[in-house]
Amino acid sequence: MTFSTQDKIWTLSILATDQNGQETLFTSSSPLQLLKLNISKINFHELTITEAHKVNGEWDHHSTEPHYDGYKATDSNGNVYFNQFPIATFGQFGFSSDTFLLDLLLSTDDIGDIDSYLLSLVKNNSTPYLYHLTKFLQEIDGGILKDSYTDVESQNPDIAKKFKLISQQVQDAFLAQTGLYLKKNVKKFLKWERATWEVHASLN
DSSP: OOOOTTOEEEEEEEEEEOTTSOEEEOOOSOGGGGGGSEEEEEEEEEEEEEEEEEEOBTTSOTTSOOOEEEEEEEOTTOOEEEESOSSBOOOSSTTGGGEEEEHHHHHOSOOOSHHHHHHHHHHTTOOOEEEEHHHHHHHHHSSOSTTOSSOHHHHOHHHHHHHHHHHHHHHHHHHHHHSOEEEEEEEEETTEEEEEEEEESSOO
C-alpha cells in the first residue's frame, strides 16, 4: 500500500458479537475470523494522509536503512492514525498491513485487557482500529473467484458464500452512510482472476 500526502482514503470498522454473544470490535488480521462473528455495525471513516515516512521493519537490525513505507493520517475530527508507523509490521497474509491504529493505542503503556479497552474507546465515540476499505474488500471478495489462486469458491463454497454476504453487507452499509458506491473490477491473468475495488459516485 503506497500513499502520498493529502491522499484521501476510506476505511471501515466492524462491531460484532462472538459465539458467546459478547460484543467485540473486530481487530483480527485474518479474514477467516470474520466467519466466527455476527456483524452488528459497520462504520466508515475518510482519512487524509498527512505524513509519509520511510521506516524500519520490526525485525530489521537497528543499523538498517529505513526502507518500508509508514504513514500518519487524520480523520475529520482531527484524530491521528498510524499505518506501519513508527515501525512496519507487515504480515504475509490478511489485513495486517492495511490497518490504521488510533495514536492512543501506541502511546498508552498500560491498557490491561486489550478487547475491553478497545470497546471502551468505541463506547466513548472513538474508533481505534480501522481497515483500508478497498483492500479489505479485495481480501474477502477478490480472492474467491473461480480459478483464482486460492480457488476458495470451488474448494470451500460455504466459506465463499459467507464472504460474499459480508462483502454485500459492507457495500450496502457504505452506500447508506455515504451515498457512494463500491465497484469491483475483475482482471484475468492467464487462468487466474483477481478483483480490485474502487469508490465511485455513481454506478455508471
